[in-house]
Amino acid sequence: MKTVLITGANKSIGFETARQLLQQGYYVYLGCRDMQKGEEAVRQLNAEGLTNVEPIVIDVTDAESVKSARTVLGQKTKVLDVLINNAGVSGTMQNALETEMSVFRAVFETNFFAVIQVTQAFIGLMMDAPEPRIVNVTSGLGSIALHADPSWKYYNVKVASYFPSKASLNAYTLALAHDLKETAFKVNVVDPGYTATDFNHHSGPGTVPDAAARVVKAAVLGADGPTGTFFSDDNSPETGISPW
Template sequence: MKKVLITGANKGIGFETAHYLLQQGFYVFIGSRNIENGEAAVEKLKAEGLHNAEAIQLDVTNAASVLAARATIGKKTERLDVLINNAGINGGLPQSALEATIEQFEKVFDTNLYGVVRVTQAFIDLLRNSEQPRIVNVSSSGSSLTLHSDPSWKYYTHKAALYPSSKAALNMFTIDLAYELRDSQFKVNAVCPGFVATDFNNHRGTGTVQEGASRIAKYAMIGNDGPTGKFFAEEYNPETGETPW
């Protein structure tokens, strides 16, 4: 049975991705900053007959919490097949490039970039023990420099200084990580779930959590002939999903 760790999996797209992968036969570690919320999510899954889920206390902004989660999971398994770096924050509104404070930037980057680095580095040894290790970094098409510099793009005027810049940095980390792991069985990709209606955006999204989860899970389950070091946003590009950086 393949094993996956999903950060921020107690609600929203993370929870639905856990739900999807449990249905595909995975054992899912539900990473949750608040363990009570994580355990409640597990109970909800078990009520649907999905029993191969376990809550793990994991605050991606806290190095001690990340290492404790690694130690806990390491006692349960010698192998992790998939890491989905899903935990993220939007930074609130407004997000002015001239008025946002350094403290606001630090808070968003601490979760959306540094948190991914902490978790990935902590769990890379367990992932190396998998025959088909996969890393999915949950990104956003709104972080595409190419799209945001194109006046003809439909979201061109939707500028925000904090969240997109943190995800653009995450995309670069994805490229670097995929490159360092190029001579292995790893597949590392950045995936946008789409503009999905969740608490994250006050349910203003136009897509469903099921659509978003299926897009993430697709790249968690790709075969050895699948892509690596790519950026996918199927809502932007329905044909291939591949999106300009």
């Protein structure tokens, strides 16, 4: 049975991603900052007959928490097949001149630096997996190419702290994919789409199940699947691959 760790998985897209992977036969480690919330999420999945799941406490911005989570997971499994870096924050809608430095730092800490921290901590558990997959959950707003195109539908949605944090995440993913190109790893970023969640005050038109399905698709890629790819049905509905 393949194993997967999902950060920020006790609610919303992360939770639905866990549900869908459980339905596909994966054993899911539900990453969450609060054990009580994680246990409640597990109880909900258990009530649906999905039992191969357990919570793992991990605050992705806290080095000691990440280290502890790695120790705990290493005691539960010798191999991690899939890592989904899903946890993220939105920042504010302020412009580039008004957004406070504290906001930039907080957003980058979660959306960028934490992904590196978690990936480096858990990569050792993935080395013996036959088909290891790393999925970094990005945003369509992370495309620098599209932000430079005045005809793009989200051209005016710059979100001074969030957009650069996701663009940086995309760049890191490319670097990681390159470093692992001679291995069985597939390392990709996925834009779940503009989805109605707490993250955006339920303003998005997309559904959580559809968003999670996009993440799952990258998590279960076969050996012939791509690596170093920016998947986005929202940015590129015809190809499903967004420009960087």
